[in-house]
Amino acid sequence: MMPNTRLGKRSPFGALVGPETTRPGVVVAMGPQGISRVRGHSDLKVRGNVRRISVSSCWALNTWLLSQVFFQCDDAGDPRAANTSCGRSVSTCIDVPRRLGPAPSVCPSLVNILSPMMLCCSRNAPQEVDMDELMAAMVLSSLSCSPPPPQGSAHKDTTAPLTDGGAVELSVSGSSGYWSVDPKSPAPSSPTDEARGGSATPPDEGLDMELNQVLFEEPAPRKRRNSLKAAFRCLWPACGKVLTSVVGIKRHIRTVHLCHGGEHERCSRSEEDFYYCEINQWEEPHCQSPPSAPPPPPPSPPIGSALSRSAPSPCSSFWQVQSEHSYQAPPPSQVVSQAASCLLTAPPTTCSRQGAPFRVRSVSVGEQWLQQHSAPCRSVFLCSVVPSVASGGALTAVCLIFRRIRSEAKKCRKVYGIEHRELWCTACRWKKACQRFLD
DNA sequence: CCTGCCGGGCA
DNA sequence: TGCCCGGCAGG
Structure with a gap:
């Protein structure tokens, strides 16, 4: 199915979902359990034909999906168990990569998610690949494939999405595509971490309990405690x-x-x-969640703060932005080739070129798929692969969920005032994303 | 309440 | 395609 319905406003997917998406459960139509649980989940809200899923649901789905993968792997001796999770015959010898794949541009969590799925689908009929499943996998993978926030811990918003219960609190209803997660937070561990944990340690009931918790319990508080040691x-x-x-x-x-x-x-x-x-520090001594990856490198020094204090000139700040509307298209000076020099050589947060801040956004595999198979969208998920000092330079994927933060930069409205609306940029006049004062 | 801006309607 | 605005989310 080809998507033609956009997720809700500011969907971090920013992508279109098919008409089936308006039916309950299709977003997570990778397994009967997922469908039913999500259907019954109170966090699923329908606003017109717009579906909103709280992030706890998303994370739960992601966790569920991964748990299915690993449970199936672990149930090698029990064919019934291997068949019950998604209702299809899944090989019990799925090779879930224990380490990150060599390709730096491929999010390992995507590999972990998709490889069994692909196998699952291909075992039936290649033509019958369930696009819903693929979509869901891509989307879920995208949720987990994001770069560290540009300003990292400098921004208070990075603490918001995580909750004590381990549920990532994000709204799937936006299209901005920026997700954030506290890079130091241990729970929930990223799918990569789950993958590692799943391959290193047998899945225990903790995972399932956590899944049930995030699936059926009330959404966790929005704000996460800062005093995390x-x-x-x-x-x-x-x-x-x-x-x-x-x-x-x-x-x-x-x-x-x-x-x-x-x-x-x-x-x-x-x-x-x-x-x-x-x-x-306040956590129970026992560790139910799979082992987590080492925390990502410290975030780069905040640049946004400087940007927010003085309205940047459009020619001093470059963005590589997927534009949905013509008025959002970057000017020709915003050369993509400049982005390429930074794209793979540094964490996709902020690159500096001749002193000018130059921020780059890249896309994950899933996002590319979404972009290729759906309408243009502005939301971008990042999956960065950065050298890990602790691992002797080995590539370590830092997949962080990234959420667009509210801009602190001055906009035309703020700079010129409502009384000088004629001085606003076109986008501002049209109540679109400000084109002049890019944040 | 204010602000930014997404999504959609209209010409 | 340009223009406008309802409405939402976040502060």
Whole structure:
């Protein structure tokens, strides 16, 4: 099915969903459980033909999807279990990549999500690939494939989407496509983390309980406590050592568990990522969630703050923006080729070119699919692959959910005032995204 | 309440 | 395609 209905306003998908999307449950039509649960989930709101799903639902779906994958993998000896989750025959030898794939542009979570799905679909009939499933997978993957926020922790909004319950609080009803997640937050771990955890440790009831929690319980509070102190717990069997630094826990795992003797000659310097999880200070000592990846590198220094204090000249700030309307199209000076130089060599947050702030947005595989198969959209999900110092330069995917934040930059309305509306840019006059003072 | 702006309607 | 505006989300 080809999408022709846009998700709600400011959908982070920013993409179109098919007419079936107006039917309940199609958004998550990857499995009967998902459908029914989401159908019954109170967070699903229908506004006209616009569907809104709270982020807890999205995260739950994502978690559910991943759990299906891993549960199926783990139920290798039980064919019934392998068939019950999505109602299709799924190979029990699905190779869920334990580590990130070599291709830096492919979000590993996408691989984790799609590979079983593709396998699942291809086992029946290649032509019968359920586009709903693919869409859902892409979308869910996109949710998890985002770069660290440009201003990172400098912006208070980065703390908002996460909740104590571990549910990511985002609205699927927007089209901005910016999602944020506290990079230091351990829960919920990203799908990549889930993938790692799923392959490193058997899924336990905790995952399911958490899933049920985010699916059926009330949405978690919007604001997340800031006073989060993280520790890292070794997940090696019968160890449970808790250290307060990533480096420390990695060193512990590497030296104590992985690299002692000649047992692990090819001990990877990034393998220790799979053997620890991040825990909160107020968190229960036991760690139910899969081990989390090391926290991403510290965010780049805030530039937006400077931008917000003085209205930037359009020629000093470059954006690579997918434009939905002509008035939103970037001027010719905003050369995409300039973006390319930064796109793959640095975290897609902010690049500096000759002193001028130059921000780049890239798209994930799922997003590209959505863009190719649906109407143009402005929302972009990022999946950055950055070198991890702790893993000896090995590529580490930092998939963070990213949400468009409310602009603090002055807009035409604020600069010129309502009385000088004729001085506003066209977009502002049309109540569109300001074209003059890009944020 | 104010602001930014998405989505959609209309010419 | 240009223009306008209802309405929503966030502050």
